[in-house]
Amino acid sequence: MMDIWDRLQGLQAQVAQRRIRSLFEDGARFDGFSARFDGMLLDYSKTNIDAEIREALIALTAQAGLAEVREAMFTGDKINRTEGRAALHTALRAPEGAVIETGGQDVMPGVIETRARMARFATALRGGAFAGQGGRITDVVNIGIGGSDLGPAMAVAALAPYHDGPRVHFVSNVDGAHIHDTLAGLDPETTVIIVASKTFTTIETMTNAATARDWMAETVADPGAQFVALSSSTERAAEFGIAPERVFGFEDWVGGRYSVWGPIGLSLMIAIGPDEFARFLDGAAAMDAHFRTAPESGNLPVLLALVGIWHRQICGYPSRAVLPYDQRLALLPPYLQQLEMESNGKRVAIDGADLGRVSGPIVWGAPGTNGQHAFYQLLHQGTDVVPCEFMVAAEGHEPHLAHHHRLLVANCLAQAEALMKGRDLDSARVMLAARGWHGDAAEVQARHRVFPGNRPSVMLAYDRLTPRRLGQIVALYEHRVFVEGVVLGINSFDQWGVELGKEMATALGPVLSGEESAEGKDGSTAGLVDFLRR
Numbered sequence: 001m002m003d004i005w006d007r008l009q010g011l012q013a014q015v016a017q018r019r020i021r022s023l024f025e026d027g028a029r030f031d032g033f034s035a036r037f038d039g040m041l042l043d044y045s046k047t048n049i050d051a052e053i054r055e056a057l058i059a060l061t062a063q064a065g066l067a068e069v070r071e072a073m074f075t076g077d078k079i080n081r082t083e084g085r086a087a088l089h090t091a092l093r094a095p096e097g098a099v100i101e102t103g104g105q106d107v108m109p110g111v112i113e114t115r116a117r118m119a120r121f122a123t124a125l126r127g128g129a130f131a132g133q134g135g136r137i138t139d140v141v142n143i144g145i146g147g148s149d150l151g152p153a154m155a156v157a158a159l160a161p162y163h164d165g166p167r168v169h170f171v172s173n174v175d176g177a178h179i180h181d182t183l184a185g186l187d188p189e190t191t192v193i194i195v196a197s198k199t200f201t202t203i204e205t206m207t208n209a210a211t212a213r214d215w216m217a218e219t220v221a222d223p224g225a226q227f228v229a230l231s232s233s234t235e236r237a238a239e240f241g242i243a244p245e246r247v248f249g250f251e252d253w254v255g256g257r258y259s260v261w262g263p264i265g266l267s268l269m270i271a272i273g274p275d276e277f278a279r280f281l282d283g284a285a286a287m288d289a290h291f292r293t294a295p296e297s298g299n300l301p302v303l304l305a306l307v308g309i310w311h312r313q314i315c316g317y318p319s320r321a322v323l324p325y326d327q328r329l330a331l332l333p334p335y336l337q338q339l340e341m342e343s344n345g346k347r348v349a350i351d352g353a354d355l356g357r358v359s360g361p362i363v364w365g366a367p368g369t370n371g372q373h374a375f376y377q378l379l380h381q382g383t384d385v386v387p388c389e390f391m392v393a394a395e396g397h398e399p400h401l402a403h404h405h406r407l408l409v410a411n412c413l414a415q416a417e418a419l420m421k422g423r424d425l426d427s428a429r430v431m432l433a434a435r436g437w438h439g440d441a442a443e444v445q446a447r448h449r450v451f452p453g454n455r456p457s458v459m460l461a462y463d464r465l466t467p468r469r470l471g472q473i474v475a476l477y478e479h480r481v482f483v484e485g486v487v488l489g490i491n492s493f494d495q496w497g498v499e500l501g502k503e504m505a506t507a508l509g510p511v512l513s514g515e516e517s518a519e520g521k522d523g524s525t526a527g528l529v530d531f532l533r534r
């Protein structure tokens with residue numbers, strides 16, 4: 001029997017010249033190639049995937065044993081084999097009463113207890129019962145990086161209409177400019193610093209945390225009393241001087257980029273309150289249940305993953321653009337960059353063998369309509385095809401600005417339509433002739449106005465960006481990455497590729513300070529050290 005990958009490659013060759021637009025001659029195309037869940041709709045009809053291709057893609061998931069690996073993940077098997085850990089972020093949003101075991105132990109009592117402690121602390125801080133040495137807390141600064149920053153920062157920005165707590169700020173970069181500029185406007189006596197680090201060893205976070213402590217110590221008698229730690233290493237948090245009642249721990253089965261649902265989400269909980277945070281978790285839990293039980297053909301994470309596999313591994317498109325027409329999702333593209341590229345940017349399969357095909361795509365993007373006035377030129381007329389993932393809400397949170405929202409939605413739909421339909425040379429000629437252009441000059445001008453079209457996109461539409469919907473969207477993407485990883489045979493839960501640069505940075509510190517010579521460094525690095533030191 002023919003290998004499914006080969007079959008898909010053959011199908012791709014057959015349809016390579018087909019216009020996506022022609023698929024709509026079938027009036028049922030939209031209904032047949034879109035799927036709904038709760039208040040969400042995933043439309044993938046503007047891709048070149050047809051029923052035969054979809055069936056072959058679904059066969060890939062069966063071949064990879066998706067159903068079994070999915071159950072293994074949800075039930076606490078140590079599927080992160082290179083680190084010997086489970087991947088149980090789904091437990092962090094599981095409802096009370098659930099029983100989820102790993103290593104023979106039910107993790108849920110601990111999860112529920114920590115959730116309740118977080119809620120008590122957030123309520124006290126928001127209500128003033130927990131105060132700073134200068135009174136009620138006005139500002140909270142989350143110091144973390146990667147998964148200890150991107151998730152909460154993205155969610156806090158996304159849910160701005162639900163904020164009714166103190167102002168929340170995020171510091172991630174070791175560049176002193178970041179902490180300097182953030183602390184500049186704050187009052188140490190009414191500020192809480194959250195040190196968010198799974199390992200509590202990350203050099204950027206530890207450096208920023210020490211700087212924040214020094215800043216606070218200049219005016220506050222007991223700076224430690226206004227520090228909170230979120231970490232898997234409660235011992236290291238204690239060594240830093242943070243009292244146990246303000247340390248919120250989590251287990252090593254929560255990967256950094258999957259951690260917003262637990263203690264790492266404390267800044268979000270402080271911003272929107274425990275009730276709305278619970279809705280955020282409920283949304284994700286609903287997506288978990290959908291992912292676990294819905295048949296492949298209507299399963300949003302599976303479908304989104306299969307579209308991704310089709311475009312990256314079969315069609316060979318190197319990147320994927322995430323284009324939320326939702327300003328409050330401005331931080332979703334960087335969040336997804338970590339989620340997808342740290343998870344599936346790998347060259348070996350789970351057993352250490354060469355992957356044998358290309359790894360996950362480069363993920364990038366920015367909100368529309370801004371991107372339209374910047375990089376969409378390349379999306380429409382560049383020589384690379386970039387599959388686009390649009391997102392848009394039916395309504396915003398500003399009913400008095402409904403005309404803005406209509407324009408936003410119109411632009412989103414129009415871009416997807418334009419990418420698919422394009423404009424041929426004849427249409428460009430006719431358009432120019434109507435504007436009075438004729439002859440050779442018109443011909444040259446016409447060529448510049450041709451849009452090849454046939455550029456695929458998917459659209460994720462939803463009713464409104466509520467905490468519940470955001471939870472669903474983020475969980476949808478988490479599971480999409482998981483499915484892509486399973487189909488590719490990748491361990492999506494480790495990140496060894498971040499190690500080498502960290503080691504070299506540590507070794508370069510003393511070279512830059514002059515304590516050690518640059519001997520042994522390559523000529524370029526040595527030359528740069530010399531230039532930067534002068």
Ligand SMILES: O=P(O)(O)OC[C@H]1O[C@](O)(CO)[C@@H](O)[C@@H]1O
Nearest residue numbers: 146147148197198199202256498
């Ligand atoms: O939460 P920590 O342990 O400070 O790690 C921060 C980030 O650093 C990484 O380990 C990559 O360097 C990420 O996976 C992680 O989210």
